[in-house]
Amino acid sequence: MAKNLVIVESPAKAKTIGKYLGRDYQVKASVGHIMDLPKSKLGVDIENGFSAEYHVIPGKSKVVDELRKAAKDKEHIYLASDPDREGEAIAWHIAEKIDKKGKTLHRLLLNEITKKAVQEAIRKPVALSRERYDAQIARRVLDRLVGYQISPLLWKKVRRGLSAGRVQSVAVRVLTEREREILAFVAEEYWSIIAALEGALPPTFEARLAKVGDKRLDNKVFRIGNEEEAQAILAQLQGATWKVAKVEKRDRRRNPAPPFITSRLQQEASRKLGYSPARTMGIAQRLYMGIELGAEGAVGLITYMRTDSPRISPDMTNAARTHIGETYGPQYVPERPNVYRSAKSAQEAHEAIRPTSLEYAPDRVAPYLSREELNLYTLIWNRFMASQMAPALFEQTSVDIAANQCTFRATGQVLRFDGFLRVYMEGKDDKTAEDEDDDEKQLPALTEGEVLKLLQITPNQHFTQPPPRFTQATLIKELEEKGIGRPSTYASIMDTILGKEYVQEDEQRRLRPTPLGMLVNDLLVESFPDILNVEFTAGMEGVLDQIEDGQEDWRKAIERFYKPFSSDLERAEKEMRDVKGVGEATGITCDVCNDGEMMIKWGRNGEFLACSQYPECKSTGNFRRDEQGTIIPLEKEQVLTDETCEKCGKAMQIRFGRYGKFLGCSGYPECSNVRKMGKPVTSMGVTCPDCNEGDIQQKWSRRGKMFYSCSRYPKCTFALWDRPIAEPCPRCQAPFIVEKTTKRTGVTRRCLRTECDYLEAMETDDTEVEAVPIAKAS
Numbered sequence: 080m081a082k083n084l085v086i087v088e089s090p091a092k093a094k095t096i097g098k099y100l101g102r103d104y105q106v107k108a109s110v111g112h113i114m115d116l117p118k119s120k121l122g123v124d125i126e127n128g129f130s131a132e133y134h135v136i137p138g139k140s141k142v143v144d145e146l147r148k149a150a151k152d153k154e155h156i157y158l159a160s161d162p163d164r165e166g167e168a169i170a171w172h173i174a175e176k177i178d179k180k181g182k183t184l185h186r187l188l189l190n191e192i193t194k195k196a197v198q199e200a201i202r203k204p205v206a207l208s209r210e211r212y213d214a215q216i217a218r219r220v221l222d223r224l225v226g227y228q229i230s231p232l233l234w235k236k237v238r239r240g241l242s243a244g245r246v247q248s249v250a251v252r253v254l255t256e257r258e259r260e261i262l263a264f265v266a267e268e269y270w271s272i273i274a275a276l277e278g279a280l281p282p283t284f285e286a287r288l289a290k291v292g293d294k295r296l297d298n299k300v301f302r303i304g305n306e307e308e309a310q311a312i313l314a315q316l317q318g319a320t321w322k323v324a325k326v327e328k329r330d331r332r333r334n335p336a337p338p339f340i341t342s343r344l345q346q347e348a349s350r351k352l353g354y355s356p357a358r359t360m361g362i363a364q365r366l367y368m369g370i371e372l373g374a375e376g377a378v379g380l381i382t383y384m385r386t387d388s389p390r391i392s393p394d395m396t397n398a399a400r401t402h403i404g405e406t407y408g409p410q411y412v413p414e415r416p417n418v419y420r421s422a423k424s425a426q427e428a429h430e431a432i433r434p435t436s437l438e439y440a441p442d443r444v445a446p447y448l449s450r451e452e453l454n455l456y457t458l459i460w461n462r463f464m465a466s467q468m469a470p471a472l473f474e475q476t477s478v479d480i481a482a483n484q485c486t487f488r489a490t491g492q493v494l495r496f497d498g499f500l501r502v503y504m505e506g507k508d509d510k511t512a513e514d515e516d517d518d519e520k521q522l523p524a525l526t527e528g529e530v531l532k533l534l535q536i537t538p539n540q541h542f543t544q545p546p547p548r549f550t551q552a553t554l555i556k557e558l559e560e561k562g563i564g565r566p567s568t569y570a571s572i573m574d575t576i577l578g579k580e581y582v583q584e585d586e587q588r589r590l591r592p593t594p595l596g597m598l599v600n601d602l603l604v605e606s607f608p609d610i611l612n613v614e615f616t617a618g619m620e621g622v623l624d625q626i627e628d629g630q631e632d633w634r635k636a637i638e639r640f641y642k643p644f645s646s647d648l649e650r651a652e653k654e655m656r657d658v659k660g661v662g663e664a665t666g667i668t669c670d671v672c673n674d675g676e677m678m679i680k681w682g683r684n685g686e687f688l689a690c691s692q693y694p695e696c697k698s699t700g701n702f703r704r705d706e707q708g709t710i711i712p713l714e715k716e717q718v719l720t721d722e723t724c725e726k727c728g729k730a731m732q733i734r735f736g737r738y739g740k741f742l743g744c745s746g747y748p749e750c751s752n753v754r755k756m757g758k759p760v761t762s763m764g765v766t767c768p769d770c771n772e773g774d775i776q777q778k779w780s781r782r783g784k785m786f787y788s789c790s791r792y793p794k795c796t797f798a799l800w801d802r803p804i805a806e807p808c809p810r811c812q813a814p815f816i817v818e819k820t821t822k823r824t825g826v827t828r829r830c831l832r833t834e835c836d837y838l839e840a841m842e843t844d845d846t847e848v849e850a851v852p853i854a855k856a857s
Contacts, residue, residue: 080152081102081103081104081105081153082103082153082154082155083103083104083105083153083154083155083156083157084104084105084106084107084149084150084153084155084156084157085097085100085104085105085106085107085156085157085159085187086106086107086108086109086146086156086157086158086159086160086173087106087107087108087109087159087160088108088109088110088111088160088161088166088169089108089110089111089368089809090108090110090809090810090837091365091368091369091377091809091810092108092159092192092368092369093106093107093108094106094369094377095192095368095369095376095377095378095379096159096189096192096197098376098377099193099194099197099198100197100198100201105149105153107145107146107149109142109146109160109169109173110139110142110837110838110839110840111169111839111840111841112136112139112165112168112169112172112840112841113135113136113139113142113143113146113169113172113173113176114133114134114135114136114139114172114175114176115133115134115136115825115840116131116132116133116134116219116223117132117134118825121223121224121227121228122223123220123223123224125641128634129220129634129637129638129641131216131219131220133172135176136825136840137825137840138827138838138840139840143176146173146176146177147176147177147178150177150178150182151178153182154182154183155182155183155185156177156179156182156183156184156185157185157186157187157201157204158170158173158174158184158185158186158187158207159186159187159189159200160173161383161385162188162189162190162383162429163211163383163385163566163567164211164212164214164215164218164567164627165215165567167207167208167211167212167215168212168215168216168219170186170207170212171207171212174207184207185204185205185206186204186205186206186207186208187200187201187204187205188200188205189383190382190383190429190430191367191379191381191382191383191430191435192367192368192369192379192435193378193379193435193436196435208627210626210627210628210629211627213626213627213633214623214624214626214627214633216633217622217623217626217633217636217637218623220637221245221619221637221640222244222245222246224637224640224641224644225243225244225245225610225644226242226243226244226245228648229243229603229607229610229648230242230243232648232651232652232655233599233602235659236602236655236656236657236658236659237595237598237599237602237658237659237681238658238659238681238682241579241580241595241599242579243599243603244575245610245616245619246563246564246568246572246616247572247575247576248600248603248610248611249563249610249611249612249613249616250554250558250563250572250576251576251581251582251592251596251599251600252600252603252604252611252613253549253554253557253558253561253613254548254549254554254576254582254590254591254592254596255592255596255597255600255601257546257548257549258548258591258592258597260545260546261545261546261548262706262707262708264545264546266542266543266544266545267304267542267543268304268305268540268541268542269298269302269303269304269541269542269543270302270303270304270305270306270308270309270538270539270540270541271287271288271303271538271539271541272287272288272303272309272312272313272536272537272538272539273285273286273287273288273536273537273539274286274287274288274321274480274482274487274533274535274536274537275533275534275535275536275537276321276480276489276531276532276533276534277531277532277534278323278523278524278525278529278531278532279523279529280523280524281523282521282523283523283534284489284491284520284521284522284523285489286478286480286487286488286489287487287488287489288303288312288485288486288487289479289486289487289488290485290486291312291484291485292484292485298543306538306540309538310538312485313536313538315483315484315485316482316483316485316536319482319483319485319533320482320530321480321481321482321487321530321531321532321533322480322481322482322528322529322530322531323478323479323480323481323525323526323527323528323529323530323531324479324480324481324486324527325477325478325479325527326476326477326478326525326526326527327476327477327478328474328475328476328477329474329475330472330473330474330475330495331472331473331474331475331492332470332471332472332473333470333471333473333498333500334417334470334499335417335465335466335467335468335470335498335499335503336462336465336466336503336505337389337419337431337466338389338391338419338431338432338433338462338463338466339431339432339433339459339462339463340386340387340388340389340431340432340566341360341384341385341386341387341432341566341567341569342387342555342556342559342566342569344359344363344384344432344458344459345359345360345551345552345555345569345570346506346552346553346555346556347458347462347505347506347552348455348458349550349551349552349588350506350507350552351458351506352451352454352455352458353588354451354455355551355570355573356551356552356555356569356570356573356574357570357571357573357574358451358764358805359455359570360384360385360570361805361806362451362452362455363381363384363432363455363459364384365452365806365807365809366379366380366381366384366452366455366456366459367379367380367381367382367383367384368809370444370447370448370452371447372439372444372447373446373447378435378439379435380434380435380439380444380456381432381433381434381435381456381459382430382431382432382433382435383429383430383432384432385566385567386429386430386431386432386566387421387429387565387566388421388429388430388431389419389420389421389431390419390421390429390430390431391430391431391433391463391466391467392430395430395433396416396467397416398437399437399463399464399467400412400416400467402437402464403464403467403468407468407501407502410469410496411468411469411498411499411501412468412469413467413468413469413470416467417466417467417468419431419466431463431466432459433459433463434456434459434460434463440460441453441456441457441460444456449807461502461503462503464502464503465499465500465502465503466499468498468499468501468502469496469498469499470498470499471494471496471497471498471499471500472494472495472496472498473492473493473494473495474492474493474495475490475491475492476490476491476492476493476522477489477490478490478522478525480531489522490520490522491520491521491522492520493521547589548589548590548591549589549590550588550589550590551573551584551588551590554573554590555569555573558572561613561617562617562618562620562621563613563616563617563620564620565620576590577590579596580593580595580596581593581595581596581599581600582596594679594686594704595681595686598658598663602655602656602658605655605656606647606650606651606654606655607644607647607648607651608647609643609644609647610644610647619640622636658679658680658681659680659681661678661691662678662679662680662689662691663678663679663680664676664678664679665677665678665679665688665710667688667710667712669690669691669692669696669698670698671690671696671698672690672692672695672696672698674692674696675690675691675692675693675696675698676690676691677689677690677691677698677700677712678690678691679702679710687699687700687701687702688700688701688702688710688712700712700713701713701733719731719732719733719745720732720733720742722742724744724745724746724750724752725752726744726750726752727744727746727749727750727752729744729745729746729750730745731743731744731745731754732744732745734753741753741754742754762774762775762776762777762790763775763776763777763787763802763803763805764805765803765804765805765814765815766814767789767790767791767795767797768797768814768815768831769789769795769797770789770791770794770795770797772791772795773789773790773791773792773795774789774790775787775788775789775790775797775799775803776788776789776790777802786798786799786800787799787800787801787802787803799817799831800819801817801818801819801829802817802818802819803815803816803817803818804816804817804818804828808830808832808835808837809837810830810835810836810837811830811832811834811835811837813830813831813832813835815831816828816829816830816831816837817829817830817831818841825840825841826840826841827839827840827841828841
């Protein structure tokens, strides 16, 4: 009988670890968190030092009983949940619920799940970290105080169902400020002049106008502002002799990027593979916990995927250098190992995300991986290998060409040694002129004083561009640079803001705040300037790090936060604009009563215009916003739809009531048929398990309830009420699992297969709340 018990979070991780330990060890899974704050109330005792009222998550009592039973006759208990704050909280909660009498508790911190790492951790276990657990409690309490106290206020002032959160609301603010920059941007015209030239030797090449007299053309201080100015310069160049004034050559080195940390992995997977941060982290979790490799069994292929440290162990650095030399040649191995610096807040106990062993090259494990697993593993492998390789070497040439009083410049570069580029090149989000200069361009051999032949000269009109909208990848980069969030939170931040009605993602995967998102942001910034302050939020992340390092008491930190917050909350109750009752002013006079002002109001189906003299005047209407955000009311004939009335056959039109838009027959009052507005159909990225041809789509029933069904309906009638998640079941490897949210149990995930008993309660953010009574600040 086993004398030792090892407890991890997931069955897949348990299976992999169990393979490396003998019969003296029993390995059990908690299937995620077993305790959390209650859903039905605040769950924080403000008057008693902000004590967190943790309780067993509904549906997890069976798991707790199984862990207690397993621990009953064991001498040593090893808690091997993930090596971060979340994992530490799971370990402490398990320790609280099992019988510890006569037993020794140990903590295992596994940066990778390999035989060597697991056995080393068993030989050298550590104690549970009170400081790391306190940091997690502080984060949970902070999020609960903000989410459960601001969200009901938004229900009261704007609309039911809205929410706010300590970190995600700041992310929406970043998007809103960028959107306002774009709306306020005024494009300015400028021109470039390109000359096609030919020297004594091929090839022909292009040169760009760089200077006019002594003035450098930078398109800021000095630019060609219109066609008239461009034509004047062309006239000046008529009959000019084109002569090489200067040739400058220099060698340029390009160094490899560091191995992946969490944020960089999410960004690069978005750029190169098109994966969302949540999808990336789900795949990485499977690669970390263990993949079945035939006769070898389950093997953890990558190190822990939530890290902000680019550190690599000396053993793995040496192994990579040996592999690079044997595979690509000694010239690809740098003289000294490449070492990368961490950010100040990085946890140096962790390593970068890398392969656990160089025995498992992507081509070797490819038969055992799904397509997305192989794609991500290959990305991690190549990035790690490249990070330990020699730099790429370029010969860069710059040529100045004089023509009358103008100077044209041609640049080119030739790759002399590919170095790390043999394996990997980092992606780009938004290509700039500097990136274009990095493109390889071959210039002919030119000498100073050489006269060139002008083949063609072309003026080109341009307009300055506004700053680009963020993608999920660039928003994560922005948040990281501002110190907002941590490796474990980036994916959930993206999921949260996209899951609300505050942000939309367009076809180019650009994030745009909705009018509702911008309105709520403005209300929160006015009422809670600290909570929505980027520097303040980043500072709180620093405080959490200090708590984890034992330099700060978590209760005192929460108290310092709560005093001004409770004052802001009390003031907001009285002073926050009441958009729900009054609406948002537009300055547009009602064309029915000619007395009231049309106000923007929010109904169940979105925003609409309503007269401020309601109920005396019941005029309502729809509107659109132009590129500058100006409100433009729509006429009736502008909102006819392609849908026909099933009663009389006439076109249905969009109409407006106290709850927003709905469809009504254009034949009214002769025909009074009405129905709810249709909502968009969205693919869930999951193949239908019945027909294996269609994909599962999010749809809406006639009563407005969301459901999920096959895109091949009516040929395939497969349908679900629970939301499909594009992640394999961790227990039976079914291609997807489903997620259900209820008021009583919160968010749970389960497997659809009847023979599989996978069920997991998920920890959620504290923004989905009921309007529960909240303890008043003293």
